Amino acid sequence: MQTEIVIAGFGGQGVLFAGQVLAYAAMDSGKHVTWFPSYGPEMRGGTANCTVIVADEDIGSLTVRNPQAVICLNLPSLDKYEPLVVKGGVLVLNRSLINRSANRTDLRVVEAPANELAEELGDKRLVNAVMLGALVEATGVLTMAAIQKALKDHLPAKHHDLLPANFTALEKGAEAARRTLAAQSA
Amino acid sequence: MAKELLKGNNAIAEAAIRAGVEAYFGYPITPQTELLEHMAARMPALGRTFVQAESEVAAINMVYGAACTGKRVMTTSSSPGVSLMMEGLSYIAGTEVPMVLVNVMRGGPGLGNIAPSQADYHQMVHGGGHGDYHPIVLAPASVQEAIDITVLAFDLAEKYRTIAVVLADGSIGQMMEPAELPPMAELKKHLPHWAVTGEPGRARRLLTSIYLNPDDEEVTNMRLLNRWMSIRENEVRWKEYFLEDAEYVVVGFGTAGRVALSAVRAARAEGIKVGLFRPITLSPFPEAQLKEIAAVSEGMLVVEMNAGQMLDDVKLATEGLLPVEFYGRLGGVVPFPDEILGEIKRLAAGPIPNQNGHARQRWLERLALIKERD
Missing domain, CATH: 3.40.50.920 (Rossmann fold)
Structure with a gap:
């Protein structure tokens, strides 16, 4: 059993850190995990993405052509990854910055206005936590408790005042996932 | 020790530190720069030597000098930087002093790009520098293996008085995986019999790669080759x-x-x-x-x-x-x-x-x- 997840957006949206939280949670849950970032010039202002693979056995390739789930934090990410997600896979869209829905009808699509939700919570840096909450709810790749524990154990101590807001952001994302998936299957 | 989520570059650097590396000389280049940064942060705090040289040419010659003292020494770079080191590597091979080189390969030839590549295989395995010598070349496929191989590289380099290369690529350097680091080893207490230490009053020790008389150079080459035969016999993995x-x-x-x-x-x-x-x-x-x-x-x-x-x-x-x-x-x-x-x-x-x-x-x-x- 192996789940491949791509998190894509532009620099500054917390793409790489969201992937690391997922990787820490997977490691602490006793899973095999790899985290592989896009690195280099694209880190400076352009697109940023990382691939996280969570598995029950040792992992081969660090990247896959057709991931099972993709978080798209902006429109270029959706344009790039929508055709690539496996049939029946999960697409999580930040509708604050993406002005269209998915074109494909063979995917489970989760939509969340992540920027607005983050700003309602008082910190625009929470966008990645909202999206991560939505992904975890939609895929069940790990438990929400494992994600919360990973944040608590691996977020630097000086940022621990942000933990409650991050937990709320995760829950807001999960709520959005439940709502949009229910609407999709209705 | 428990598993930690480690980036390949940092894991290699920390493994070298735990294996007792006492001097590091390098120059930044993507995709291995975190390795040098990790060394910069850790080595001085441990009272060990870290030098960011003015170039890769300088770095490898600093390694050459430091290796002659018999201490554990290393440098790291990526493809174009390693090309610059080739003359120094040949001198180190000819002088029969041990060292560890980490090459986190990137796309080439030329300046190329910073993406993962394995195009330096021939350069590392079949020579690189001039003359008749063989380095040991080890290729990790995971962060854990990169750690284990780095520690092994120091032991093999010293055992055979040779260059040991850890040949990784950009994705091994940049990826994160759970891995376990070894405990901190004690620094070497006893220096090898050939080390130059500046000790007065004992017979002079000479480390050199100059043998102007071809017969002497041939004897040196035969000694290198005999060691290589022993490596071939015993160290295949x-x-x-x-x-x-x-x-x-x-x-x-x-x-x-x-x-x-x-x-x-x-x-x-x-x-x-x-x-x-x-x-x-x-x-x-x-x-x-x-x-x-x-x-x-x-x-x-x-x-x-x-x-x-x-x-x-x-x-x-x-x-x-x-x-x-x-x-x-x-x-x-x-x-x-x-x-x-x-x-x-x-x-x-x-x-x-x-x-x-x-x-x-x-x-x-x-x-x-x-x-x-x-």
Whole structure:
């Protein structure tokens, strides 16, 4: 059993850190995990993405052509990854910055206005936590408790005042996932 | 110790520190810069030497000098930077002092790019610097293996008074994986008998790579070669996957070996009896092991992130006992598992079309079609 997840957006949206939280949670849950970032010039202002693979056995390739789930934090990410997600896979869209829905009808699509939700919570840096909450709810790749524990154990101590807001952001994302998936299957 | 989520570059640096490296000299270059940064942060705090040199040429010559004192020393770089070090590496080989070099390879030739590549295989395995010498070259495929290999590299370098190279690529350097670091080793208490220490009142120790008399140089070359024969005899390392009943065998090192593992599993799921042979020592190359496997297999597929550099060594080792095909991606492109799965199916489907010509030529024609399609 192996789940491949791509998190894509532009620099500054917390793409790489969201992937690391997922990787820490997977490691602490006793899973095999790899985290592989896009690195280099694209880190400076352009697109940023990382691939996280969570598995029950040792992992081969660090990247896959057709991931099972993709978080798209902006429109270029959706344009790039929508055709690539496996049939029946999960697409999580930040509708604050993406002005269209998915074109494909063979995917489970989760939509969340992540920027607005983050700003309602008082910190625009929470966008990645909202999206991560939505992904975890939609895929069940790990438990929400494992994600919360990973944040608590691996977020630097000086940022621990942000933990409650991050937990709320995760829950807001999960709520959005439940709502949009229910609407999709209705 | 518990597993930590570690980035390859940082893990290699910390492993070297725990193995007791006492002096590091380097110059920043992507995709290995975190390695140098980790050293900059840790070494001075431990009372050890860290120098960011003015160039790779300076760094390798600082390594040369420091290695002559008998302490554990290392440098790290990426492809173009390693090219600059070649003269110094040859001098170090000729002087018979141990050192560890880490090359986190990137796309080339020339300035190339910063993407993962394996195109320095020939340069590292078959020389690089001038003269008749062989470094030990170890290729990790995971963060854990990078840690273990780094520690091993210091031991082997000292045991054989040779250069030991950790040959990784950009993705090994940049990825994160759970891994366990070794405990902090005690620093070496006893220096080797050849180390120059500035001690007054004892017989002079001379470390040099100059032997103006060819007869003396020949003796030195024979000594190097005898050590190399002993390395070939004792230090070959590799890993096997699903080979017990395999009819077809994929051969790949480092990251290409990992990607091949995914493809081999997918092919097994479709009922193809295929296994994977992953060399860990590229030098000494697992020749005898590959020949043994070749004698009982139907066909081999070599997978690399270069134009078939290890392919030549596999063909030599297998002595024409079976067809050897090749698949590679170039210039910093990392293959996806489905590409290699397609190649395994091609091999398993029966007689390879157009057996005339070289496996490299056949692959180049297939790659041209793939580039056209994508």
